Amino acid sequence: MSSARSTPDAAGPPAPAVRLDGVSKSYGEVRALDDVSLTVRQGEFFGVLGPNGAGKSTLVEIMVGMRRPDAGTVSVLGGSPWPRDTALLRRIGVQTQSSAFFTRLTAGEHLATVAALYGLDRAAAGRALEQVDLADRARTRVDDLSGGQRQRLALATALIHRPDLIFLDEPTAALDPQARRSLWEVLRSLRGEGRTIVCTTHHLDEAEALCDRVAIVARGALLALDSPGSLVRSLAAPARLLVPADRLSVAQAEGLDGVDRVTVEGGEVVIETRAANRVLVAVGELVGIETVQTRTATLEDAYLRLTGSEQHG
Ligand SMILES: Nc1ncnc2c1ncn2[C@@H]1O[C@H](COP(=O)(O)OP(=O)(O)O)[C@@H](O)[C@H]1O
Ligand SMILES: [Mg+2]
Structure with a gap:
């Protein structure tokens, strides 16, 4: 685990993993995010839950520095993700909805290539494959992996450099129930290692099963942010x-x-x-x-x- 975690100040609580203040983003006429403020705590499994088009991907893309907000401030592990900061990028792992693969390579070769891009040795590739329970597919071409195996390979790609903070954008989209459950197990084990995870989903059962806290977004607005249990109780349903x-x-x-x-x-x-x-x-x-x-x-x-x-x- 990296020693470069954001240092807590002498007395106060640890610095948050992510902090957004008044973040807004429009694409032309479409207001994808509208004045969103939230904090992701270190070590938590943080869910972003909302229907399609809610602004979840935009939120993640802003957190990881792929997009610049029109307004508001973003702090990730104490730094600013925009403009891109390579030191910060080494401390975060990102799985977007359109993860790119070296599709003609085997899973093992793909990860070895990614490892090399990070300046890591080949052992890092094997370790990442183990971590997502894909070691037996090391010699399978990426093209020939099942949907669930590809999602796990994408996760391994996001994990290979052992980031403290991991962003996952709908990691279980389009998976069958069994593949989803097996990916949940991998995600739980990451959470158990003390990593901070930010994960978008439109599956309610997933948010309920995995997340310490859930931000509910719709039409670009943050509607609620709390633990699944508290959200349910606050309804008094x-x-x-x-x-x-x-x-x-x-x-x-x-x-x-x-x-x-x-x-x-x-x-x-x-x-x-x-x-x-x-x-x-x-x-x-x-x-x-x-x-x-x-x-x-x-x-x-x-x-x-x-x-x-x-x-x-
Ligand atoms: N590059 C883009 N150009 C124009 N509109 C976009 C772009 N990306 C997203 N949008 C729009 O912004 C809104 C939020 O999209 P997105 O963040 O992808 O939501 P989600 O991930 O929750 O489905 C949607 O209305 C979507 O159509
Ligand atoms: Mg999305």
């Missing part, structure tokens, strides 16, 4: 209890204290409540606790409420 309709009547359910709403869906009586524990006990007494299924609010509820359902697509 009701929990749902499901009981087979032949075991409990709507009237019985409506008669219970703490019940907000009762509907019937797919042969189940669905009880919405903000007093889930109390209602669960009461329903359990009526029908037996093992008959009751519970559905708590998810990040999806929070997200849909914040972004508005018209944002889908």
Whole structure:
């Protein structure tokens, strides 16, 4: 691990990994980012969640110095990513949505070439392949890798120089569920090594499973920034209890204290409540606790409420 982490000042907390203040960016008429301020803490898995066109890629591109904001300031590991600073670039790893490969090479040769560009020895290539669980594909041509394997190779490319701070732009896009899960494991292990990760996604389950904190963006604006759990709780969305309709009547359910709403869906009586524990006990007494299924609010509820359902697509 690099010793060049941003030094905390004597008393205060460690300097943030990334700090954005009032960042805006337009492409002609399109306002891709609108006055975004946020801080990414060192060592956290930071998610940027939003629908297509929300401004996620623009945000990452500004953080890594690929784009210059129209307004606002950006600080990355204590430095400025614009104009490009090669010392800073050596400390960050970047996987964009259009990662370029040396497609005629094998995976191992591709990484050896990247290693050479960084002035690293060949062992770095082998180590990066191991890290993303791709060592058995070292001799496979990049062209012949599956989608999931390519994504992992892109990740290895972003990791090869052991950066403290890693930016990933939709690393699991277009992967099948199994490949996504296996990439999650790789990402979790990176997080476990104490690296800071900034990762965009439009998958809610991914944000919920991986992120310490999530920034929700839509139409270029930062709508919320908190842990997935806090985002869900701040909604105060009701929990749902499901009981087979032949075991409990709507009237019985409506008669219970703490019940907000009762509907019937797919042969189940669905009880919405903000007093889930109390209602669960009461329903359990009526029908037996093992008959009751519970559905708590998810990040999806929070997200849909914040972004508005018209944002889908
Ligand atoms: N190079 C560009 N030129 C013009 N418009 C762009 C460009 N890149 C992105 N945009 C527009 O900016 C908005 C945000 O895009 P982007 O940052 O790619 O969002 P996301 O990554 O969340 O899908 C979209 O409306 C997109 O069409
Ligand atoms: Mg994007």
